[in-house]
Amino acid sequence: MRRYVTIYGIIMLCTFFMCLLFNPASELPVVTYFGRIMVFTLIALLSLAVYYSKEELTVKAWWVRTVLHLLLLEAVLLPLAHCWGFWQRGTDILIYAGFILLAEALWHLVEYSLNAKTAAQINERIRKNRLERKTGKE
Amino acid sequence: MKVTVEQIDRQREEELIVRCHDPGEAWVESVREAASGQRTVCGWREDTLRRLKLSEVFYFEVVDDRSFVYTQAEIYEAKEKLYEFERLCAGSALFRCSKSMVLNAEKIDYIRPSLSGRFEAVLSNGEKVVVSRKYVADLKRMLGV
Numbered sequence: 001m002r003r004y005v006t007i008y009g010i011i012m013l014c015t016f017f018m019c020l021l022f023n024p025a026s027e028l029p030v031v032t033y034f035g036r037i038m039v040f041t042l043i044a045l046l047s048l049a050v051y052y053s054k055e056e057l058t059v060k061a062w063w064v065r066t067v068l069h070l071l072l073l074e075a076v077l078l079p080l081a082h083c084w085g086f087w088q089r090g091t092d093i094l095i096y097a098g099f100i101l102l103a104e105a106l107w108h109l110v111e112y113s114l115n116a117k118t119a120a121q122i123n124e125r126i127r128k129n130r131l132e133r134k135t136g137k138e
Numbered sequence: 139m140k141v142t143v144e145q146i147d148r149q150r151e152e153e154l155i156v157r158c159h160d161p162g163e164a165w166v167e168s169v170r171e172a173a174s175g176q177r178t179v180c181g182w183r184e185d186t187l188r189r190l191k192l193s194e195v196f197y198f199e200v201v202d203d204r205s206f207v208y209t210q211a212e213i214y215e216a217k218e219k220l221y222e223f224e225r226l227c228a229g230s231a232l233f234r235c236s237k238s239m240v241l242n243a244e245k246i247d248y249i250r251p252s253l254s255g256r257f258e259a260v261l262s263n264g265e266k267v268v269v270s271r272k273y274v275a276d277l278k279r280m281l282g283v
Contacts, residue, residue, distance in 0.1 A: 056237045056268065062254040108253070115251035118274060123248045125281040 003048075008041045010106050014099045018086065036084055040077060047072050070104050177226060181207045181214025188214060192230050196261055198223045198240040210263050233276050235259070235269040243280055 087096045178189045196208045207214040235241040247260045257269040
């Protein structure tokens, strides 16, 4: 659920800036717009299946799958976005592809910062436990 | 074998006396471990079998269907499967940290996030091991975070 909300937010941001920069006069019915973002998010979530593995992924394998994931997202989202009128002309495709790349990077950054917060909480507890063990022994 | 259990007052100290023919027998050792609250795992190293206390174990790992127990500076081969070791460690400081590893939380020096969406635990002997995000919740619960 947290992932869904994160990805949803990132796609909303990207779409907002895409429209603001390249088509500020565009109008989309609210329900249609939110519905399409939901579909985009669902696709982005389903595409995470490329990370599935029975074995623990090595760092190299993780990078390979991350590139695959990005290619998969570009291959699915670009035609769909074109179909829904998010981009029209030839040059727009590069910009939209860049936004997808940016969204992927942003998502990893959000995940990393959440993990950093979790790690800080765990380290604090480890430090306290160590201190308690030390004072208990003395 | 005759087993006698006697209930005593809370003021008196609990005591276990084993009357046996051979104090070196495996069951006597098991009783001793159970009474002292110490669980052990057997590990082979250079044709020598050693009984390792769980508190000595840094982590347990399965590599190519072979199980290994890692201590401060030594590696022992064990016969337990990952799930058997996990069961043996239930209630202790050891927890499943990835698809192939059980890690001793008390040996973690600190933990840090990695770009690959997982965590890297730096152990007190300087070794680094991967902790999957899936299992971090277990570590948090264990530590009371």
